[in-house]
Amino acid sequence: MDLFIGGLAISAVLLIITGVTLLVGKFRKNKLNIKQKNWLLIIHMFFVMMYIGGVFGMLLLAVLTKFTIDNNLVYASHVFIKRFDHFLVIPGAFGSLITGIWLAIRTHWGGLTKHYWVLAKWIGNIVAIIFGSTYVRIWISDSLSTSQITNGIYPLQNPAYFENRQLLFVGLEICIAILFFLIVISYLKPWGKRDERHLNDI
Template sequence: MPPKKKRYLGPTGARLLKIAHLLFAMMWTGCGIAVLLVLFVSQPENADEHHLRSQALKVIDDFGIVPGALGCMFTGILYGLKTPWGFFRQKWMIVKWIVFMILAVAGLIALNTWINQNALLMHDDRFVAEQSPSFHGNTLLLMVFCPLQLSGLIFMTFISVFKPWKGRKRNWVPPLPEGTPVMSVEDNV
């Protein structure tokens, strides 16, 4: 029995997958910018305002950043499996996967935890939490590491557009799936 040929998405499917990937990346990056705005522009002066800021950060994280990051991961995996690009054909793709894993793990373990801890502290007793060293420590850590997270997202966007470290010919194009019609120059004459 001959081995099965790998089935790739057609041109329309690949474009739709790219659109989905870009939308999830915009969602993740846009919500990262929103978190920075909430952290640095809002200046809470009392417990109620601290509570509001904590809840705003939690909503942005839960409904924007987490789904955006997960969507990027799933569409990236589909891209690797269902297009000729694969996962490791280009050095820039390997770098992008490494940076993605660092950002995703750091976001899940650290940033998400600090946001959720502050929201929980504020929910339990906002007047005590306002004076809590843990609450202010978490906020300071967010103010330091959220800009780094956003820098990583911008870096991934940069390498996705410019594709540095190409390991192949300059005009290399991934092979088309078998049976895809190709127009030659003579067809246009």
């Protein structure tokens, strides 16, 4: 139940962010000039690098725990996984979402729904954020709590720790797959434009 409520809460936040960004964009009818667009694109790429770098760093730290027998190092790895999530992944995800929406509505792309690839990027980013904010967040916390020495039980002797770590691996791999998909469609820009005779643009 808590997971469902958390998912609804983050979905509401994402919809509010999207709505406010779109609303502000509608009041600014003029498109960005080349210089403004390039600077915004640089900022967008900075947030994307934070996002992807954070997720890859988390996965690397999680993999490290499979190749050590030092319980303190295992615990430290999970502490840093949580820090990567707080200081790289979360700001990177929200920053790339906001700057991506702004690029879509203030440039020649014409909004979030005129081109299929832009729509797919927006939806994909929202799915990644919701998945990361619900399931992956829980697996990070559970892995961290079970990686501590409790009641004389070391993490590498604790079946709960191995289960939580495996779930964390799966979650991070799903996140990386989604982000890789978003990078590919950003480069290829597939599927063309939607039919404007039947569908109104946001």
